[in-house]
Amino acid sequence: MSKQESIICHIDVNSAYLSWTAVYRMQFLGESLDLRTVPAVIGGSEESRHGIVLAKSGPAKKYGIKTGEPLFQARQKCPQLIVVPPDHALYAEASRQLIRLLQEISPVVDQYSIDEAWIDLSGMERLYGPPVLAAERIKNRIREELGFTVNIGVSSNKLLAKMASDFQKPDLVHTLFPEEIPDKLWPLPVRELFYVGSSTEKKLLEMGIRTIGQLAAADPQRLRQKLHQHGLIIWEFANGRCSHFLDEQHAENKSYGNSTTTGQDVVDRETAHRILLSLCESVGSRLRKDAQQGSCISVTIRSSSFANSSQQMQLPFPTAATMEIFRAACRVFDRLWDGRTPLRLLGVSMSSLEKGEDWQPSLFQEANHEKLSKADAAIDQLRSRFGKQAIVRASLLQNEKKEDKPKDRPAFCRRADAED
Numbered sequence: 001m002s003k004q005e006s007i008i009c010h011i012d013v014n015s016a017y018l019s020w021t022a023v024y025r026m027q028f029l030g031e032s033l034d035l036r037t038v039p040a041v042i043g044g045s046e047e048s049r050h051g052i053v054l055a056k057s058g059p060a061k062k063y064g065i066k067t068g069e070p071l072f073q074a075r076q077k078c079p080q081l082i083v084v085p086p087d088h089a090l091y092a093e094a095s096r097q098l099i100r101l102l103q104e105i106s107p108v109v110d111q112y113s114i115d116e117a118w119i120d121l122s123g124m125e126r127l128y129g130p131p132v133l134a135a136e137r138i139k140n141r142i143r144e145e146l147g148f149t150v151n152i153g154v155s156s157n158k159l160l161a162k163m164a165s166d167f168q169k170p171d172l173v174h175t176l177f178p179e180e181i182p183d184k185l186w187p188l189p190v191r192e193l194f195y196v197g198s199s200t201e202k203k204l205l206e207m208g209i210r211t212i213g214q215l216a217a218a219d220p221q222r223l224r225q226k227l228h229q230h231g232l233i234i235w236e237f238a239n240g241r242c243s244h245f246l247d248e249q250h251a252e253n254k255s256y257g258n259s260t261t262t263g264q265d266v267v268d269r270e271t272a273h274r275i276l277l278s279l280c281e282s283v284g285s286r287l288r289k290d291a292q293q294g295s296c297i298s299v300t301i302r303s304s305s306f307a308n309s310s311q312q313m314q315l316p317f318p319t320a321a322t323m324e325i326f327r328a329a330c331r332v333f334d335r336l337w338d339g340r341t342p343l344r345l346l347g348v349s350m351s352s353l354e355k356g357e358d359w360q361p362s363l364f365q366e367a368n369h370e371k372l373s374k375a376d377a378a379i380d381q382l383r384s385r386f387g388k389q390a391i392v393r394a395s396l397l398q399n400e401k402k403e404d405k406p407k408d409r410p411a412f413c414r415r416a417d418a419e420d
Contacts, residue, residue, distance in 0.1 A: 007121040007131045009138065010153040010161035011102065014170035016115035017042040017055035020094040021084055023147040039063060040082040043071045044263040044344075051264065052344070054086055058170070086263035097146060105138060110158075118158050135173040143171065157242040160185075162194055181240045186213025195234055203227060212238050256294065257349025258282040265304050265342035272337065272346060276329045277322075279348040284322035287350060293318035294350030297325065299332040302345035310347075311336045318354055325350065 013019060021042060022035040039060040044051030051071040063078040075081055095114045102109045105128075108120035121134055128134035135152040142150050149171035153164025156177055163185060164176035176184055191201045193212050203226060209215050215223075216238035223231030236242075258279045266272050276299075287293060298312040313332050319325060329348050337343070 005156045008155055008158055008161045009119045009135050010165040011117050012151045012165040013115035014149045015055050017091055018057055019148040020091055039078045042086050043083050159237055159242040160240055178240050188212050190215050193237055255349050255351035256283050256286050259347030261345045267342050273330055275346050277326050280326040280329055281322050283348055283350055284320055284325050287320035291355055292353045293320045294353050296352035297328045298349045299329055299336055300347035301343050304342040304344050
């Protein structure tokens, strides 16, 4: 490893939803039981028989319980299983605090998901020490200050760092530099490679490719014939090359979207519309942050039987206004959903983008567009200064049950309270 080589760390929270819930319950509810040490899962309603496992503890994993499987099946594997309902507001806040801590360490932090992020430590050896020591210090700081554990992968590119963080868990640091690929990466089953799902694995097995090393040695043109462009991407991944798929992190988005898996079935239109509003707020905020506007809206739903459906609509004008996006999303959703099928996932995305400053007003634009845009700008500014919960639309609070109201925030949120 040369001194000039990039140093990238991938941080992955161990059993994120369950860990964050365990920290909250112990530090704020005074519980002595650590959910991470017993068979426990985060999941929806067992009574409906449509609840699924969203996260699991290490002991639950030993019973063969898998993320995404129905709760009643998990209960059959482990009768004494503890099931805790999800708290997405808690998870969002915990994630925000993790990213905030990482941003104190490096100016280059790229969040990949709610519980994963890359951090660039290139050129910081004098400040933090050798790469592995620096990763150990970051891992320990997260555990001490935020109360949960992470795995950290260390390498010279984002792909290898992510692969390394998936090695033995929990609370560990692993390296996977290019010279370590033959010993650490290539012997693994091909399904362990990032971006290889069950369908791709099946096709690779049909080709006689069982390990990542065999994939790395395969003819890329044969892979392209069988798997199209996806085959070339995973061939590059197997050889430890990050490719444009991960390296072009600053490329402009072609669409902006957000989706959420619900903890229990959504069976009424009012609840679905409130979820859509929350999603549209996120999409609109990101559009405005990047000075983008979209004119094509797509809505995706997933039923409790895991059947996906989607529909899109072209707007007569581009917009980044939350309420304009929301009204369009509701129109698409109302056409898409039959009103009877229980839903477990809703998603919204905007495409057909153009820069906000390039847009010219349309005769079709809503009369109150300027008022909506000014309101969004004020909301964005308040949330930027005081956090996302600083201002909440009244419609998102309607019909909220007392037990659903936010509780005292967990220990990993105290640092923000002191600094804001």
